[in-house]
Structures are given as C-alpha cells and as structure tokens.
Amino acid sequence: MQLELKEKKNQKYSIQSLVANAEQMLSRIEYLHKNGYVHRDIKPENFLFGLNKNKNTIYIIDFGLTKRYRDPKTKNHIPYKDNLPMNGTVRYASINTHLGIQQTRRDDLETWIYCLVYLGRGDVPWQNPKKGDTIKEKYDIIMQRKMELTPEFVCKGLPSNL
Helix, strand or coil: CECCCCCCCCCCCCHHHHHHHHHHHHHHHHHHHHCCEECCCCCHHHEEECCHHHCCCEEECCCCCCEECECCCCCCECCCCCCCCCCCCCCCCCHHHHCCCCCCHHHHHHHHHHHHHHHHHCCCCCCCCCCCCCHHHHHHHHHHHHHHCCHHHHCCCCCCCC
16 A cells, blocks of 8 residues: 555645654665665655555655665765756655756655655645646746745644644
C-alpha cells in the first residue's frame, strides 16, 4: 500500500501517523545517504507500507533517478554543477532542482519536508497552478511560488507541535 492520499482529495494524516511515517521515511533516506547515494525523487508515492507482519514498516522504492553524491573510491563529494535540466517530481522538487543545481542530500531533505507538508495538509500551496501554457511556464510558476512563500505560510494548517 502506498504512502499517499488516495481516499479523498485533501485528506490529511493524523499528527501521530504523520510523525511515525516521517521518522521511518527519514530513516530510509538517511540509509541511502550513508551509503553515498541521493534519491532525487522523494515523494509519498515512493514510500510503501509492508504487508502482514510488516504492515507498519515503510519501504522506499523507485531508484531510477538515484545517483552517487560521493565518489566510492575517494569518498569525495561530487563537484558542484549547474545548468542541469529539471528532474524528479515538480510538486516536491527542491528550489535548487528548479534552478538547475545538481541535487545532493539537502535536496532529498527539502523534498521530504514538502512530502510531510502534503501529507499533513492534503496539498502544497504551489500545486496545480492556473497559469502557464507550457510545462516550462508551469514549472517556473511553481518555482517562483516556492521561493516567495514563507515557511509559516507553507506549514499553515499543520499542528504547531509538529
């Protein structure tokens, strides 16, 4: 079963479920990072619940965009790159990803936070822009919204103790 909001539009997770899921999601991301990889497409659909006795265990999937962020021999961090094309899921993409900056661990963490906002609120404030005739225009509008919105606005509607 996927970790997503399927039942009805704008459904929200309870604070208890959100915290429990967030901890497991972060643990899976941390495992990838400790092994020198960045996922680059963190989103609720890429986390699944196990079955039967593992029904409360969350697993991370879809490593199609996963990339090493550290050289396996030297352990050096990959060099900085920019002017890269957008990849991943725009709803959860980090601002640096929108800007064409190579994704690293910080981007996985930013997208994880956007996932938590989505799961806690039932939406993110930049989804489904009304303007923009092309995909690029819509992506630019989403990026602009992400850059302009304050964390307080983005988290509006979430429990204050989260």
